[in-house]
Amino acid sequence: MEQTIFTGSKLINGNDIYYEFYPHDQPKDTVLLIHGFLSSSFSFRRLIPLLRREYNVISIDLPPFGKSGKSLNFTYSYENLAKSVIEFLRIMGFEKVHLIGHSMGGQISLNILHLYPSMVNKAILLCSSGYLQRSKRHLLLSSRIPFFHIYVKYHLARSGVLNNLKKVVHDQKMIDDEMILGYTSPFLEDDIFKALTRMIRDREGDLTAEKLNSIETPCLLIWGEHDRVVPLNVGKRLNKDLKNSDLIVFKDTGHLVPEERPEDTTKYIREFIAE
Template identity: 45%
Template sequence: MNTKPKKQWFLFQNTNICYQVYELSPHKHKPTLIFIHGFLSSQYSFRKLVPLLNHYFDIITLDLPPFGDSDRAKKFRYSYENMSELIIHFMDIHTIKSCYLAGHSLGGQIALMCAYHYPDRINRLFLMAPSSYMKKASIGTYVFSWLPFFPFFLKRMFYRKGVYNILQQCISDTSLITKDMITTYAKPFLDKEMFICLTKMIRDREGDLDRTFLQSIQTKTDIFWGKEDEILPAPIGYRLVQDLPNATLHTYKYAGHLLPEEVPDRISDQIISVLSASNSSFR
């Protein structure tokens, strides 16, 4: 198995997007699974899930801008809708007619946006603590973000909190936090352009899909949630599963928000179980 593929880039709206492709053999047809990471994260967050699922899928991971190794472009439109267009554009240029989407946190909301706008392109959704029911930035925050010092303000907030403390808040079992995780998650934030892009993201981000839109999504969906999630508490998941017509909720004790890091074995087992039950080729 190609466990360490080379990083590649494609161009979307004058922005270079980093991605990696994991496939057992280019001659063996398997369904495609695209991973979409969360806010302040990168494709690195799925490194534990990829080898567990690669026997069943050709897997693609990518870095949403401005995160990971993708460009930190000041003029990019950092809206959910545009991020979903990025995913579909990638599928188009690689002639992927349809795929499975797995999204974590912000990536989960982008996956939902893809299913809403392009239902025929998405086979099934696997959502790990997806961002849900969040409103767009308040008028006050929007106006404040135009002040010249706002990116510096964000930088001060980030450095005051620190990557380790952020990971502590996201992970229930803090013994899982390694030096490599801290270094990798911190790297993009050493670039001063990051905070200019985050400022623009605050302005560009529309609110999450509301109940009316969610109820129109017919795509089969599996939702995964940690019961110790401090970022997006588990009751959000119970609400979401009521609003999505074809969704099932799976919850995990002693797991927090960063599920791909915390319970990759249990999530991969559930994905394989669900697909094996519906398709004999996955067995």
């Protein structure tokens, strides 16, 4: 029997947030998936079919990524993104969820735990960003130069989607045309580069160790041993600063854990939620 999928968008804080909702007939819990930088809900394509067997699953595209809005009047700070996610949940009628955040999505999840702990049961952080500082002053000033978004576009095009994928996965044989197209599609219009320029200015640094220490929500950290984007030592440091956390490390795995190890990731998520 084909399962139901609802897709749409909600206007939150002046920007559209695209979502995919996979309801379960008899859900044990609801999980919210938050993707990483330069990504979208596409990055959870292998994880969602496994999670939806047991849970309500919601996946969102964080503005300005994927199919979400790219308004230049929106504040693209972690704090405002976290507030927008919470407002989205309230509008959708969800009082409490489990968060699953990958890379930058992990940092957004941590901001939610810091600002709105009552909205979250547990959090699963997949190769979460951590301890990054705000952009350097010269970059912040440069981002105000007219047409700076063209430089952003050129910089990303120069590195290329294929090269970026080779950096984020350990086994490069898994990269195929579908994967390349899925990660390329959101960047075919210029609007996103203008919004990314705004994000350079708005993004504050990651949560400090002091703020991380104040988080009491149970957290499961899942890392790839060969993560070259957010190295394992960041995971070990987060494990130390988050007083109610555990760390799982996958061997022969890179940064893109939801794509590389969906079955193993789902297994640990289920065990953690059931505890």
